[in-house]
Amino acid sequence: MPDDIIAPAPLAAGTLRIIPIGGLGEVGRNMTAFEIDGKILIVDCGVLFPEEHQPGVDLILPDFGFLKDRLDDILGVVLTHGHEDHIGGVPYLLKLKGDIPLLGSRLTLALVEAKLKEHRIKPYTLQVKEGQVEELGPFELEFVAVNHSIPDALAVAIFTDAGSVLATGDFKMDQLPLDGRLTDLREFAKLGEDGIDLFLVDSTNADVPGFTPLEREIGPVLDQVISRATKKVVVASFSSHVHRVQQVLDAAHANGRRVALLGRSMVRNMGIAADLGYLKVPDGVLVDYKKAGDIPDDKIVYMSTGSQGEPMAVLSRMANREHQVEIGEGDTVILASSLIPGNENAVYRVIDGLTRLGANVVHKANARVHVSGHAAAGELLYCYNILQPKNVLPIHGEYRHLVANAKIAQSTGISPERTFIGRNGTVYDLKDGDVREAGQLDLGFVYVDGSTVGAITDADLKDRRILAEEGFISVIVVVDAQTGKIVTGPEVHARGFAEDDAVFDEVKPKISSAILDAVQSGTQDPHALQQVVRRTVGTWVNRRLRRRPMLVPVVIAA
């Protein structure tokens, strides 16, 4: 256990405990637990997508295992909106206890229910909307509309006997949103007037100066690009970005083109959004992708997934000519999306592939085809000045984002002592308007790989990184159990090490003679002989080739 882990004291009656479980020091797997008088409320339960130093991992979950003994005390999970980094962990939580109620807006619940269906889970849900107040044991919840890059997002105010909290979820403050649904600053003002003791606030863009541009500024750019296109148009974006897709539908429609949706998640999510009325599909604009091939090139727009260069998504497959929609000379491809750090090489490979096929590729770097979903520094200033919370805990962000957000809070007059930079597992206790750090839990990463959850650990990932960098050499020797003499081998198997196995001809006699020497000086234990093999091969490969592959010596006494 690391030195800085401090078990919190038992929670005193009438005190509200707040534990951020995920989302601090990272962009993803957002999850916060609130506890008072033995009852627990959770806000969000998302996943984090792995970085390059976590190879082969499918998803990373918040480390909510410490709640396993408390499942019966969890009164509900509030889901602020339908993005994976806020709902993706729900199936794994519900596998522990299936009847924990989920609270969220109509669209949010529809998206999480579709996800849970794939896991064969039917959840208990409570649909809520802005303005609504719900009692959940000792928690009184009030939901507040916020604007984000997915419709129907909610902030949640949590009132308890110990004090009040406002958690924004992800949000920005687009002042002319497509659906007219503003972040409700009038309600923020009222809540602030009544007094918010602790403000949990999205930090993702806190280090971006100024203001996030309006989503609606993208529409005219899309319209212009599509109107100038003479052949096929492909637009790639996030499969949950209803308003971005709305603008593509509108621009296509205005230019006499029909739209085919491509990609499983795009088709599923936009089906849900259209059914529920969040996506307004102009009459007759949508066409099934199977029939899109019959439509002339200058009359069709494909709306696809894969804007982050994901190798299995539609856009990558198009770039590799592995998709039925064939990109050719004069086609136009628009990446109407952000470029998430770490995806640059993958995205640029896709752009190069599409360019090679003759496409004109329009993206963030050469046209205003994307705006962020998060409040920039200028917006956060408005927010703090309107709300004037007593204490602030920046959430949702890498460490630098949390610090930037705290500095913004302080610039509006909140004292540094009331601005908290935490990490996952930091325990905060709130009572009478005061927040204090009460401990630090030891929370780690929970890796999903295939159908295994938590089977892969950081030690395995370290091994994977070594295997990736250096490959491995496995040496197998069978020795006579009685005499210790070599019966078979050394057999050398290597992968990721060298094309030509002849490289090992040099070391095999060295291994044999090292074993012989060891046996002659009385060593017969296979484990000890394995160490002899390891040293011999390690020295050779390091001195001769200046490499450090993983070594797997196996000595078998038969």
Place this chain on the structure above:
Amino acid sequence: MPDDIIAPAPLAAGTLRIIPIGGLGEVGRNMTAFEIDGKILIVDCGVLFPEEHQPGVDLILPDFGFLKDRLDDILGVVLTHGHEDHIGGVPYLLKLKGDIPLLGSRLTLALVEAKLKEHRIKPYTLQVKEGQVEELGPFELEFVAVNHSIPDALAVAIFTDAGSVLATGDFKMDQLPLDGRLTDLREFAKLGEDGIDLFLVDSTNADVPGFTPLEREIGPVLDQVISRATKKVVVASFSSHVHRVQQVLDAAHANGRRVALLGRSMVRNMGIAADLGYLKVPDGVLVDYKKAGDIPDDKIVYMSTGSQGEPMAVLSRMANREHQVEIGEGDTVILASSLIPGNENAVYRVIDGLTRLGANVVHKANARVHVSGHAAAGELLYCYNILQPKNVLPIHGEYRHLVANAKIAQSTGISPERTFIGRNGTVYDLKDGDVREAGQLDLGFVYVDGSTVGAITDADLKDRRILAEEGFISVIVVVDAQTGKIVTGPEVHARGFAEDDAVFDEVKPKISSAILDAVQSGTQDPHALQQVVRRTVGTWVNRRLRRRPMLVPVVIAA
């Protein structure tokens, strides 16, 4: 051999053949060969740094192996400037033949000589400078000053009986460079007036609209940040960026601070630059890093390497508290550098680490502390309009950059038929002002890993990627050579697969019984039994765990 490889016809007398060997479709390992009448000239010989899909590779060389039989015909290697992507491959070329002469400017040769010294090679060199003309067999060379992010860069004009070529190397057109050494557009004008048949031109920033800002605009920003700093200042940049370091020295000096250089390459390169007069060190400003600890925090600036988040470089070690210079509350760190695509996660990890230690981190995203070294689209327009070459071959860039550059050329009136988009190994023949594509060589990637060159292949890298994503399971079974019955095993060794080996308890009996079944039905060949093991383990791991590790079954008959 891929379908699109076309062996070029033998080179006709009096025709100039141009073969880009590296640098097309990539940013790095720039190298071009020119041949006429049996004699060869090479321009640049650089390395490429690996991307995340090439794990463990140290360097990637241009695939110049096809020149192995022609080494005696190589009259010289012109090095346009001292960056790794233009000189890094020289040691590997000279290992094939040590006496190939190197031509370059004073600083370029000094840097390549220092590099060759580490490889224990002393080269034959010919120092040249702008305006100089040299005869090299059938090649007449004229060197032209160009401005870049390293001093003393040269373009080279190549005159032959078949026609003339101008190769820019890397360049931009800073109109107020720190050292007053402009890209010599007056000479470009004169060369154009006389007629340039083929223009090989840097494409790196061809897709960036407008103009690269002036290097000297960074000085005041550095000065302002340093003047406001109350504690230690660390500036990280590229170790060959003499003018950037110059501005740091000047800003430090103006603020009464001394400067300690950190990092082997920084110390070496700046030593060379100062000795040769390219770096003007203000009196007494430099201090040995060993003595820097005695200087008060508000009187010192550390100039370091590691601006790309390289794990072994100074800045990463500082962020991880593994460097003797300890970063603390109130220190200032400036990343005066670009953010090369693919390095984002590494760089942000360093920024987060430094922020966590209390530093104020200033970087490209929040201050003008970097400008590019390459000409943007606006500058390239000037260049084409002044030179007016007959034919254009964009070099140095990913495919999208080459295409963007070709479009710029065409916008100045050069016809598409005279604008060539090539790839590495495309063969061009020039005669009487006309260029035609004459074939395509099959050139690949040559990987340096440790002391091995070319031992690692694309197949090994594929194995490494599988190992990284999935780990491996090795199963060893010793069977009786006579009866086929299992003597020992199955022993299962796995790495990067699961923390707990107990996961294999389930599959071991399956392996044993599969072997038994196979032996009973007459299979005794170890190879066939290995396939039985592979199938058994593969089916189990895929169905039960939905994973696909690398499987290494070993059946030994003893």
